[in-house]
Amino acid sequence: PTGDQWWRSAVVYQVYPRSFADATGDGIGDLQGVIQHLDHLEALGVDVIWLSPIYASPHDDNGYDISDYRAIDPLFGTFDDFDELLADLHRRGMKLVMDLVVNHTSDEHPWFVESASGPDSPKRDWYWWRPPRPGMVGGLPGAEPNNWGSFFSGSAWQFDQRSGEYYLHLFSRKQPDLNWENPAVRGAVYDMMNWWLDRGVDGFRMDVINLISKHPDLPDGVVPPGALYGDGYPFYGQGPRIHEFLHEMNERVFVGRTGQYLTVGEMPGVTVADAQLFTDPARAEVDMVFQFEHVGLDYGPGGKWDPREASVLDLKRSFARWQEGLARSGWNSLYWDNHDQPRVVSRFGDDGTFWRESATALATVLHLQRGTPYIYQGEELGMTNVPFEGIQDFRDIESLNHYAEAVGVKGERADVVLAALRRTSRDNARTPVQWSDAPHAGFTTGSPWIAVNPNSTRINAAAQRGDPNSVFAYYRGLIALRHSDRVVSHGTFELVLSEHPTVFAFSRTLGDRQLLVLANLSSSAAEYDVAAVPGWEGAEPVLGNLPDAAPAVDGRLAPWQAQVFARA
Numbered sequence: 001p002t003g004d005q006w007w008r009s010a011v012v013y014q015v016y017p018r019s020f021a022d023a024t025g026d027g028i029g030d031l032q033g034v035i036q037h038l039d040h041l042e043a044l045g046v047d048v049i050w051l052s053p054i055y056a057s058p059h060d061d062n063g064y065d066i067s068d069y070r071a072i073d074p075l076f077g078t079f080d081d082f083d084e085l086l087a088d089l090h091r092r093g094m095k096l097v098m099d100l101v102v103n104h105t106s107d108e109h110p111w112f113v114e115s116a117s118g119p120d121s122p123k124r125d126w127y128w129w130r131p132p133r134p135g136m137v138g139g140l141p142g143a144e145p146n147n148w149g150s151f152f153s154g155s156a157w158q159f160d161q162r163s164g165e166y167y168l169h170l171f172s173r174k175q176p177d178l179n180w181e182n183p184a185v186r187g188a189v190y191d192m193m194n195w196w197l198d199r200g201v202d203g204f205r206m207d208v209i210n211l212i213s214k215h216p217d218l219p220d221g222v223v224p225p226g227a228l229y230g231d232g233y234p235f236y237g238q239g240p241r242i243h244e245f246l247h248e249m250n251e252r253v254f255v256g257r258t259g260q261y262l263t264v265g266e267m268p269g270v271t272v273a274d275a276q277l278f279t280d281p282a283r284a285e286v287d288m289v290f291q292f293e294h295v296g297l298d299y300g301p302g303g304k305w306d307p308r309e310a311s312v313l314d315l316k317r318s319f320a321r322w323q324e325g326l327a328r329s330g331w332n333s334l335y336w337d338n339h340d341q342p343r344v345v346s347r348f349g350d351d352g353t354f355w356r357e358s359a360t361a362l363a364t365v366l367h368l369q370r371g372t373p374y375i376y377q378g379e380e381l382g383m384t385n386v387p388f389e390g391i392q393d394f395r396d397i398e399s400l401n402h403y404a405e406a407v408g409v410k411g412e413r414a415d416v417v418l419a420a421l422r423r424t425s426r427d428n429a430r431t432p433v434q435w436s437d438a439p440h441a442g443f444t445t446g447s448p449w450i451a452v453n454p455n456s457t458r459i460n461a462a463a464q465r466g467d468p469n470s471v472f473a474y475y476r477g478l479i480a481l482r483h484s485d486r487v488v489s490h491g492t493f494e495l496v497l498s499e500h501p502t503v504f505a506f507s508r509t510l511g512d513r514q515l516l517v518l519a520n521l522s523s524s525a526a527e528y529d530v531a532a533v534p535g536w537e538g539a540e541p542v543l544g545n546l547p548d549a550a551p552a553v554d555g556r557l558a559p560w561q562a563q564v565f566a567r568a
């Protein structure tokens with residue numbers, strides 16, 4: 001929310017503190033662990049750190065269930081640690097963006113505890129309480145106020161014996177949804193945001209912020225084929241007052257401040273048309289959004305637990321539509337990975353033979369688009385998905401609940417469900433950062449809360465930091481290019497070779513300067529029509545991911561080869 005849009009040339013790095021680095025030896029990452037590895041982030045060259053939640057929490061959903069927005073969870077450290085981290089980052093010229101989780105709180109937050117104390121509680125209306133369906137006995141199946149399912153399996157309603165009413169939770173039953181219709185709720189959130197900004201933080205990543213405005217009637221949703229519950233998304237995704245709320249938040253929190261801030265709304269299910277509204281600077285809502293279209297392309301008709309292959313054509317077309325849609329106003333955020341997604345090199349790349357090549361090719365096509373790139377911890381090392389052996393290896397509530405419901409309630413085959421979990425589970429992203437080939441990858445001296453990926457002996461930061469041909473070095477080069485070349489940060493985007501089945505190619509243009517990005521996103525050599533990229537024959541090579549290749553626009557690309565050329 002600043003006029004100069006400084007974040008156009010910035011790169012953001014996400015730290016998921018639980019899995020980043022453990023300084024205390026309790027097996028869980030912490031703030032001192034982050035502080036100890038700031039040299040790594042500075043060497044990479046990133047501008048902003050987005051810190052996943054560190055607030056007091058019962059950790060039902062690893063901190064996305066907050067019981068005190070103004071306290072640091074002792075698992076992660078103290079306010080002294082926090083202030084030290086913030087000061088150290090600022091000294092190094094980096095900014096800190098906090099996670100803002102205000103669609104819901106923990107059920108252990110004092111607001112909810114008070115709300116649950118009875119129908120006459122002054123905070124009753126801070127959450128969504130509803131009586132059982134007329135004529136039904138509360139607590140029995142089918143008596144829920146509507147048929148919505150939770151994102152974490154089961155009904156979105158939890159029965160409260162004491163009052164005989166239900167409360168709404170789109171995520172776990174320990175994450176009751178706040179009622180944003182109530183102005184006191186909104187005021188309390190804005191106060192809290194101002195409190196953190198006054199402490200010196202540089203912005204917010206807003207968790208599922210496009211779900212905060214619910215249609216107050218809470219109507220039943222359509223039950224998709226094979227599903228147990230109705231889909232409530234049409235009644236809370238981009239709900240009736242969402243734009244009003246985000247504009248109000250901007251007014252009440254950012255207007256009048258003079259610092260350089262960044263706001264990014266996490267928005268599952270958001271369309272290009274929605275994003276044009278959310279990110280239009282004239283509307284003063286958020287700077288950019290996380291959209292989910294490209295990370296849904298490998299979902300089958302049954303959703304995320306019904307995986308299929310995404311084609312390069314699908315990926316290209318999706319990215320190009322977003323580039324086009326936000327070309328004139330608004331702004332894209334660009335990401336492959338975060339703490340909710342499997343690892344990109346395993347998902348859209350080849351984590352075997354072409355591990356290094358595919359990790360760097362995928363990085364190239366993302367980082368050189370128009371938008372602000374986000375790197376998730378370990379992505380800069382080419383960290384891969386995890387060979388989880390059985391359900392006992394998983395920790396994530398979404399994965400565990402899904403397994404219990406699919407196998408236990410729907411009677412699906414355990415091996416089939418496990419295969420989908422191995423591919424799609426969020427835990428793929430949540431194993432410890434691989435710092436070295438030491439035991440537990442140098443993450444902890446204790447026993448890690450989730451097992452380290454066995455490939456840490458081969459894939460780790462220590463092995464890559466001094467190696468000019470490493471995935472790490474390549475990411476550093478991409479970040480440096482965004483900083484040094486305004487065509488990367490400010491240029492327009494145009495897809496080229498748009499019908500090619502495996503080559504993702506585009507140009508970027510700013511005044512007379514142009515870049516051509518060519519990447520073969522497949523494990524076979526690719527040929528393309530040189531005539532379709534006229535005038536690039538003698539262009540200057542800027543970057544390439546195959547150290548031994550002689551870069552040329554000559555109609556051929558080796559498996560996973562990526563090359564960037566410049567002219568004028």
Ligand code: TEU
Nearest residue numbers: 061064101151171207208268339340398
């Ligand atoms: O995620 C919201 C979200 O829509 C999904 O990515 C979610 O992780 C799930 O996979 C849906 O099937 C955000 C956070 O990033 C996530 O970690 C939290 O669990 C969730 O909100 C609730 O706070």
